[in-house]
Amino acid sequence: MTAARNSAARNPLAALWWVPRGIIFGLMAFFIFGPLFNLLLWTVAEKWYFPYSLPLEYGFSSWAKVFAPRGGAMESLTNSLVVALLTVVVSLLLAIPAGYALARLKLPFRGLILLAFLIPQAFPNLTVYVNIARIFYEIKLNGTIPGVVLVHVSHGLVYAVWIATAAFSAIDVELEQAARNIGAGAFRAFLDVTLPLAAPGLMASAIFVFLESLDEFTGSYFVGAPDVNMLPLLLYTTAAGGNYQIASITALLLLVPSLVFMLIVERFLKADVLSRVGH
CATH class of the missing domain: 1.10.3720.10 (MetI-like)
Structure with missing residues (x-):
């Protein structure tokens, strides 16, 4: 632990090794789960239009329409x-x-x-x-x-x-x-x-x-x-x-x-x- 701290103190850039990896994993999570989250939002959105980034009203009326006879x-x-x-x-x-x-x-x-x-x-x-x-x-x-x-x-x-x-x-x-x-x-x-x-x-x-x-x-x-x-x-x-x-x-x-x-x-x-x- 002490050796790692000393190494980071001598080379400050080594302590930032996690930054590019964090960015890459963050982008991967966004591209994978972002569309799924957007899909889930649309399933409960009652009113949603541009330029709002989130639905203005939520509800389940669309579910009732889907499963109606x-x-x-x-x-x-x-x-x-x-x-x-x-x-x-x-x-x-x-x-x-x-x-x-x-x-x-x-x-x-x-x-x-x-x-x-x-x-x-x-x-x-x-x-x-x-x-x-x-x-x-x-x-x-x-x-x-x-x-x-x-x-x-x-x-x-x-x-x-x-x-x-x-x-x-x-x-x-x-x-x-x-x-x-x-x-x-x-x-x-x-x-x-x-x-x-x-x-x-x-x-x-x-x-x-x-x-x-x-x-x-x-x-x-x-x-x-x-x-x-x-x-x-x-x-x-x-x-x-x-x-x-x-x-x-x-x-x-x-x-x-x-x-x-x-x-x-x-x-x-x-x-x-x-x-x-x-x-």
Whole structure:
């Protein structure tokens, strides 16, 4: 302690080392939490206009409008949750056998198969969804929940298959072989040994798919609108109309589950699983 004080006394600039770091961390906190604080203010602002930096009146009348029968928020929230849950179910039904095969079997062109799941992310979403909407219109899927689910699954499979493959790869194959040696069949060994061990990774995969579906706008717009109302569509229409209170409340409804689920993912996804993603 005395040596540090003597060093600071000899070199006054050394005592100011925390100033640039404090400025950097302060700016980072402002850019991260500033927009969130502004969002929260708009959710309770009754009257707020330039040049005032804070709302002139506070209240919850906008919340009542959002959740009123004619507000559209409850219908949009219900549709978003139903579509997200169905997307998770379909994605996992496809990803679990695919991930297990990619992790356990010596498949030719395994790397190309994994890369193929990234194709939906490789092209501009707008052009892809315009053509999907045209095809779905011809087969009567446009403007339906199954149609929206299929579009969301095309993006959700990226997370589902890659994380499922990593989860199964992180499990020692000898555990499954030990179950087979004491008389369990292949399917029984998978259900009793491999699947429970892979459950945390699969749960994290499901959460990623759920959040991706919940926030998906472009596919929901071109395939679902105007018959299937979703929260991202409500957020877009209210923000475009200048109703920032309703838009902020809708954005908060989308933000809260994202924050909660990301904390859950952080607990489920271990380092051994993350190290095998893409391998």
